[in-house]
Amino acid sequence: MCHSELLQHKLPATRAALTRGDISYRHVEVIIDNVLALPDEAWQDFEREALTESETLTVPQFTKKAIRIRELTHPESITVRHKRALADRCFFVGPGRDGMAYLEMTLSNEDASAIRDRVEAMAKNLQSADEPRTLPQLRTDAAVDLLLRGVTETGLGAGIRGNVYVTVPVLTLMGKSEESGTLEGFGPIDPETARRIAGTASSFTRILIHPETGAVLSFGRTKYKVPTELRRWLQLRDGSCRAAGCNRRAQDCDIDHTIPWESGGETVFSNLANLCKRSHRVKHETGWAVEQSKDGTLNWTSPAGKHYATHPATRIRPTIPTTEPATKPKTWLDPWSIPNTGSTQHRSNDHDERDERDERSTSSRTDAIGENQLN
Template sequence: MLEELAQAEAAVAGCLGASAWALAEHDLVAALDAAHRLEQRLAAVKLALVRELDGRGSATAQGASSTAVWLRERLHLGVGVARRMVELAATLDAAPAGVRDALAAGSVDVEQVRVIAATVETVHSAAGTEVADKAVGVLVDWAAQFDATQLRRLGTRILDHVAPDVADAAAEAALRADESRATRDRHVTISEQTDGRLRLTGILDPEAATLLRTAIDPLSAPTGPDDTRTSGQRRHDALAEVCRLALRGGELPDHGGDPTQLAVTTSYDGLTRQLGTGALDTGLQLTPEAVRRLACDAAILPAVLGGSGQTLDVGRQRRLVTGPLRRALVLRDQGCAFPGCDRPPRWCDAHHIRHWADGGATSLDNAVLLCGHHHRHLHHSDWSVRLGGDGHPEFVPPTWLDPDRLPRRNQYHRRT
């Protein structure tokens, strides 16, 4: 096998040095088809090797906790990719010979194999070995015309073709099998990046997927013609708002329902000059603007340092705009107070008009409700907010928007 693989590698290396531009179009297409078939055949060899290594326990013998972890290190794969490779190798090993032969022949790809194997397993449970073998032939033929997604959809009614007398009962069994697989495969992976950001990957089962879409879709729409965020950025911000709502709702388990706690460490001079950055207890550094924005509706533990790093003062943890004060704020503002916004109170942060680091008080006359979007906007733009003579918030636009800077108010929430 090693000699054959070495020859194959040499042949492929020779192809890399060939001039594709010199091929006629029909030869170019034929070469693409051949390369694809070769890729699938190599995948069959690779999966057979993975299955043998896994069966021997080679990974654990070399000190790895699992074959997937060993593959991750050996082949420099993501652990999710490695895990799916081990699972597919086991699936292929247990699949009917026709499925393995189809992959070895290069007539199906690994994703189609995954679909065919799962479908055949369901058919075998519902109608027995003979019907399952017939289903393999039908599915492999379909794989020549349809991709894995379409094949999965067609596979839900495979028994209509190979065993119509048990199709209805099997359809229900297939639905239950799909639900079981979705439950088994559900996961969310959170990978911390070096700069403090998180990468989210995962697979949601249908129920969780429906809940997520229902929660974030209304918040993912553009807020207006001036909203320049991409669709991905809008979904990101919508997910953040859903998390804020959950934290603010007070129904999460212990230690989960409080707003973010920030341990803000800065020098005394930096604080008084409003130039200091903030450091979370995780070690992540934040800009002053980010600290101020998060701190508006958070529990704060300020630590002020002298020039030599000596702690001058550590304040007590305080919940800022909560309880009766927040209820009074909701009664006054009725929702996001920014002009033209219709977001309800439950989606809003309590923003300090004069920030706490500047000596601002936690009081009704120093607070205003803002939705997440306008909270960020106020912190990163030249808009300013103040209370008018009647005690209601009014927003002063930047000069480029209104040279006269006439104050504006939210008319959406007015009751009279």
């Protein structure tokens, strides 16, 4: 809608060039992206200069030209704009497809150019007749090695290693299942990578879960829960801030008592959740109300009475010893599976027999799971 409005009312020359077929829609996107960074009074000059001989340029060539023209036609000094833009430098990592991810940085031109040249030089030095990796692969591997193991000129980074949390089904770790593992903050990873991380990388915390019950079987080393371990467990369970619509990493959040401590709430996993500082304040200082269910779901109620549910990122939950007898699960009988004999008594007996069989089957399954957990 934005592009349509701009082409119709603000960029008539661009629309005419697109109509004639002189430029592609990708060229149009480049023009719009650049004019939006200019004040309105500079749009006409930019459009006129950008469209000159634009039909002979590819999109990458046109992009370079558009950036140069934008800088020349902007009425404000580039020094002032660069100083303001430099304050917005940022670093972002996001999940991609097939176990991959994206790493993005917004930084000054000179730093980006220097980084590119250094990575390019390292990658080309690694090229040889026996090197099977392509140049793009070598560039990526060189940059990863620098970021993971490099040290700054001030010594920052020495001895620092990144922490990565991986949840691995126990049967996958044993090689008896190909169920994917889960990398915290990103999502599924292939079984081979999960096994390698859990088995060989000393800088990784290993989390094993039962593939059916989701119960925690190991947390790297046998240890009684202490606040630090409990916090780490909650980070793995939640993944991110548990407020509706918030995606801030759990590692950057506060641990909140769903039922406040001063109101009798306990410091126990079923009464704790990760909330970023803003969401934490909203919960305690506004009319929002929160309840936590047994499976870790947070049920939020807004001051307007609207209901929102947020769910844990993973299904891990602790194994808690209990002496309470197992409750009989509710069974549901498909009415279409009952023969229509016209006898109400027969249906009732059939229902009772099915319940009996379900109860015996459920009891057997419960005993088997309990034995596995004890072993």
